Amino acid sequence: xxxxxxxxxxxxxxxxxxxxxxxxxxxxxxxxxxxxxxxxxxxxxxxxxxxxxxxxxxxxxxxxxxxxxxxxxxxxxxxxxxxxxxxxxxxxxxxxxxxxxxxxxxxxxxxxxxxxxxxxxxxxxxxxxxxxxxxxxxxxxxxxxxxxxxxxxxxxxxxxxxxxxxxxxxxxxxxxxxxxxxxxxxxxxxxxxxxxxxxxxxxxxxxxxxxxxxxxxxxxxxxxxxxxxxxxxxxxxxxxxxxxxxxxxxxxxxxxxxxxxxxxxxxxxxxxxxxxxxxxxxxxxxxxxxxxxxxxxxxxxxxxxxxxxxxxxxxxxxxxxxxxxxxxxxxxxxxxxxxxxxxxxxxxxxxxxxxxxxxxxxxxxxxxxxxxxxxxxxxxxxxxxxxxxxxxxxxxxxxxxxxxxxxxxxxxxxxxxxxxxxxxxxxxxxx
Numbered sequence: 001x002x003x004x005x006x007x008x009x010x011x012x013x014x015x016x017x018x019x020x021x022x023x024x025x026x027x028x029x030x031x032x033x034x035x036x037x038x039x040x041x042x043x044x045x046x047x048x049x050x051x052x053x054x055x056x057x058x059x060x061x062x063x064x065x066x067x068x069x070x071x072x073x074x075x076x077x078x079x080x081x082x083x084x085x086x087x088x089x090x091x092x093x094x095x096x097x098x099x100x101x102x103x104x105x106x107x108x109x110x111x112x113x114x115x116x117x118x119x120x121x122x123x124x125x126x127x128x129x130x131x132x133x134x135x136x137x138x139x140x141x142x143x144x145x146x147x148x149x150x151x152x153x154x155x156x157x158x159x160x161x162x163x164x165x166x167x168x169x170x171x172x173x174x175x176x177x178x179x180x181x182x183x184x185x186x187x188x189x190x191x192x193x194x195x196x197x198x199x200x201x202x203x204x205x206x207x208x209x210x211x212x213x214x215x216x217x218x219x220x221x222x223x224x225x226x227x228x229x230x231x232x233x234x235x236x237x238x239x240x241x242x243x244x245x246x247x248x249x250x251x252x253x254x255x256x257x258x259x260x261x262x263x264x265x266x267x268x269x270x271x272x273x274x275x276x277x278x279x280x281x282x283x284x285x286x287x288x289x290x291x292x293x294x295x296x297x298x299x300x301x302x303x304x305x306x307x308x309x310x311x312x313x314x315x316x317x318x319x320x321x322x323x324x325x326x327x328x329x330x331x332x333x334x335x336x337x338x339x340x341x342x343x344x345x346x347x348x349x350x351x352x353x354x355x356x357x358x359x360x361x362x363x364x365x366x367x368x369x370x371x372x373x374x375x376x377x378x379x380x381x382x383x384x385x386x387x388x389x390x391x392x393x394x395x396x397x398x399x400x401x402x403x404x405x406x407x408x409x410x411x412x413x414x415x416x417x418x419x420x421x422x423x424x425x426x427x428x429x430x431x
Contacts, residue, residue, distance in 0.1 A: 002091070002096075003090060003091040003092075003093060003096065003109055003113060004072055004087070004088050004089065004090045004091060004106075005026075005069075005071060005072060005090055005106050005109045005110050005113060005115055006026070006068075006069035006070060006071055006072065006106065006110070006115075007029045007037075007039055007041065007069075007070050007071070007072050007073075007085075007087050007106070008029070008036060008037055008039075008069060008070040009068070009069040010033075010036045010067070010068075010069055010070065011066065011067070011068060012033065012036065012061065012066065012067035013061075013066055014060065014061040014062065014063060014064045014065045014066055014067070015061065015062055015063070015064050016064065017064055018062060018063040018064025018065070019063050019064065019174065019177065019178060020060065020063035020064050020065035020118075020174065020175070020178055021063075021064030021065070022064070022065075023064075023065045023066070023117040023118055023171075024065065024066050024067075024068045024116045024117045024118075025060055025065045025066065025067050025068065025116055025117070025118055025119060025120065025175075026067075026068060026069055026070075026071045026106070026107050026110035026111070026115065026116035026118075026119040026120070027057060027060075027067055027069070027070055027071065027107075027119070027120050028070070028071050028073050028104050028106070028107050028119070028120055028121045028122055029041060029070040029071060029072065029073050029106070030073060030076070030077060030122060030152060030153040030155075031054045031056060031057060031120060031122070031151060031152055031153075031162065032050035032052060032053060032054040032057065032151035032152075032153070033050060033053060033054070033057055033067070033070065034050060034051060034052050034053045034057075035049060035050075036049065036050075036070060037049045037070070038050050038070065038153065039070070039086075039087070040073070040075065040076045040077070040153050041072060041073040041074060041075040041076065041082075041084070041085035041086060041087060041103075042075045042076055042086050042305065042306065042307065042310070043086040043286065043304070043305050043306075043307070044279050044284070044285040044286055044301075044302075044305030044306060045153075045279075045284065045285060045305075046086070046286070048284065048285075050151070052151065053151060054148075054150060054151020054152060054162075055148035055150040055151055055179075055183045055185065055186065056120055056147065056148060056151070056162050056179040057151065059178050059179050060120070060175075060178060060179065063178045065118075065178075068110075068115070068116050069110075069115075069116075071104070071105075071106030071107040071109075071110055071119060071121075072085050072087060072088075072090045072105060072106030072109075073085060073102065073103050073104060073105065073106055073107075074102040074103035074105070074127075074309070075306075075307045075309065075310050076153070076155055076272070076276065076310055077103040077122060077124055077127055077155040077160070078103065078155065078272070078309050078310055078313050079102045079103050079309055079376070080101060080102045080103065080126070080127075080130050080369075080376055080379055080380060081099035081100075081101065081102045081105065081364065081366075081369055081370075081376070082099060082100055082101070082102040082103065082105025082106060082109075082131070083099060083102070083366065083367070083369075083370055084102075084103075084307055084308075084309040084310070086307060089366060090105045090106050090109050091109070091366070092109065092112075092134060092135060092363055093109055093112040093113040093135060094112065094134075094135060094136055094363075094404065094405060095363070095403075095404065097365055097366060098134075098363040098364065098365055098366065098404070099134065099363055099364055099365075099366055099368075099369075100112075100131050100134055100135050100363070101130040101131030101132070101133065101134035101135065101359075101363065102127060102130060102131055103121075103122075103124075103127040103131075104119075104121025104122060104123070104127045104128050104130075104131050104139075104165065105131045105134075105135075107119035107120065107121040107128075107131065107165050108121070108128075108131030108132050108134070108135040108137055108139065108165050109131070109135055111135070111137045111165050111166060111167055112135035112136060112137050112167075117166070117167070117171065118164060118165065118166040118167075118171050118172070118174075118175045119164070119165040119166070120162055120163070120164065120165070120175075120179070121139065121162070121163055121164075121165050122152055122155075122160050122161065122162050122163070123139075123141035123160060123161055123162075123163050123387065124155050124156050124159045124160040124268060124387060125159065125264055125268060125380050125383060125384040125387050126141075126358075126380050126382075126383025126384060126386075126387070127160075128140065128141050128163040128164075128165060128395075129141055129358050129383050129393060129394070129395035129407065129409060130358070130359060130379075130380070130383060130395075131165075132165055132358070132395040132407060133358035133359045133395045133397075133405060133406070133407025133409075134359065134362075134363040134404075134405060134407075135405065136397045136400075136405030136407075137165055137166065137167050137397065138165065138166050138167065138168060138169050138171075138172045138394065138395065138396050138397070138424065138428075139163065139164070139165045139172070139394070139395045140163045140164050140165075140172050140173075140176060140392070140393070140394040140395075140417070140420075140421075141161055141163045141386060141387070141392060141393050141394070142161050142162075142163050142176065142180065142392050142417060143161075143198075143390065143391060143392045143414050143415045143416075143417065144158075144159075144161055144188065144390035145188045145189050145190075145191065145390075146161070146180050146181075146189070146198065146199055146392070146415065146417065147161055147162045147163070147176075147179050147180050147181075147189070148162075148179075148181075148182075148183035148185065148186040148188075148189050149161070149162065149186050149188060150183055150185040150186040154271075154275045155268070155271070155272055155275060156267065156268040156271035156272055156275070157271055157275070158267070158271060159264075159267070159268060159271070159387040159388070159390075160387070162179065163176075164176050164179070168428060169208045169394075169396060169421060169424045169425045169428050170205055170208045170425070172394070172421075173204040173205040173207065173208045173421050174204075174205045176204045176417065177202075177203070177204045177205055180199035180202075180204075181197060181199040181200060182196075182197040182199075182200070198415040202415075202417065202418060203418075204417055204418060204421055207417075207418035207419075207421045207422050207425075208421045208422065208424070208425040209422060209425060210245075210422065210425040210426040210428070210429040211422060211426070212242055212245055212246060212247040212422060212423055212426040213245065213246030213247070214246060214247075214248075215242075215246075215247045215248070215352050215353065215419075215422070215423065216247070216248045216250060216350070216351045216352045216353075217239065217242060217247050217248065217249050217250070217351060217352070217353055217354070217355050217410075217423065218250055218251070218252035218347055218348075218350055218351030218353070218354040218355065219239065219249055219250070219251050219252065219354075219355055219356075220252055220253070220254060220257075220347075220354050220355065220356045220411075221251050221252070221253055222253055222254055222255070222257050222258070223257065223356040223357070223360070223381065223382045224356075224357070226360060226381075227357055227360035227361070228360065228361050228362060228401065230362070230401030230402060230406070231357045231359070231360060231361065231362065231401055231406050232357065233401070234357075234398050234399040234400070234401050234406040234408075235355075235356075235357045235398060235406065235408055237398075237399065238398045238399065238408050238427050238430065238431075239355060241426075241427070241430035241431075242423070242426055242427065242430065245426055245430065247423075247426070250350055250351055252347045252350055252351060252354065254340070254343040254344065254346075254347055254385070255343065256336065256339040256340045256342075256343045257340065257343070257381075257385050259336040259339070259340075260336070260340055260381065260384050260385040260388060261377060261378060261380060261381055261384055262333070262336070263332075263333040263334075263336035263337055263340070263388060264333075264380070264384035264385075264387065264388055265316075265377060266320050266329050266330060266332075266333035267330070267333050267334065267337065267388075268313075268317075269313045269314070269316045269317030269320060270317040270320045270321050270330050270333075271317070272310075272313050272314060272317050273313075273314045273315075273316075273317030273318040273320075273321065274317075274321075276306075276310070276314055279301075279302065279305060279306075280298050280301060280302070281297060281298065281300075281301025281302075281305070285301055285302075285305050286301055286304055286305045287301055309373070312373065320333075337388045337389075340385055340388050340389055341388070341389045341390075344385075344389045344391060344411075344413075348413045352419055353410045353411065353412050353416070353419050353420055353423050354410065354411040354412075355408065355409065355410055355411075355423075356382045356408075356409045356411070357382060357398075357406065357407065357408065357409065358382060358383065358395040358406075358407030358408060358409040359379065359382065359383075359406075359407060360379070360381060360382055361379060362401060362402060362404045362406070363404055363405070382409060383409070386411055390414070391411055391412065391413065391414060391416075392411070392412045392414075392415070392416055392417045392420055393409055393410065393411045393412070393420065394409065394410050394420045394421065394424045395407040395408070395409050396408055396410070396424035396427045396428060397427075397428075397431070398427060398431075399431065408424075408427055410423045410424055
């Protein structure tokens, strides 16, 4: 396809009847699909075909939906533009000279282009919300433990969640109703609180009713600094709409957020260096015919199989975990993460949900950010704190600036998906 949305186009029929009957679904290519290759956007796994379905895929098939393909993505989820894919970049359906965001860029582009009704992505530091904002669709990152990660190829285990992307809030919530819930194959979905797992008592689609009367919305002022003027103006216009619908706006500040990007990348890269060690040309990945010793074969397999951004992050993560540097970098990053969690807890004593622009900038042009990885990392400033705190967040279209989509992000307390869906639906209704 001209926009390069899918790595593999395939039709996987669901059951004859179910809550998503008649809907088509794009699945990010790091989520296992039995008998259909799952590449993670990497040459390392170009020919890998899983022998099993991820739990979310099983649930989607049982719901009656039809899977239409495996969506393009940044290699192993490492990137925010879908330009690090070994299969080439995906173009933004809104403006084909611009990136669709990432790393779930193909999933968001599929929905925006009408190639799928809904999609599944994964969100490690914003990888569902970023492309949703850039493509003008809805993307939700659930609370850590709400949705099973079984069958998701791991990048950073303590941060990532599978989440829905859709053209509207209700359809995103319907997909969340289907894929959420406990899974004995994934210990992160275990919940020992009263009343069982939160998803078993929730009705996410029903919560998308737009009723924000009496809701207190905390505006995170720290994350407005440095954002594009047009982004801030669009964001504030939508908040004014919500205020006219009965919401109360309060300013909140989270001082720890200035350390979020640095802490996130130390933790994510460290976990990636461990997770990606399995791709060695023997257990997984490209292999065969190398002469010399084991170390030479291992190095050549990874040299040929991994792209530049993956190599960069594996090397930095290995360095952060190495003897003499663990306390200097990794431990300090974990301390910052704990501080961020405490700041969010304090913020939710003042507000029911928090609001920020999803992305501080408009979608960059294709190729614009590849020469400056640091600038690409800083683009995640509004999304990575949510993953560090393991909280739910949703990006909903707020309008346009310079003819390009702007997303508004709502963050909720742990397992507060219904609250953020209600707020997102109100934005949708007000536009």
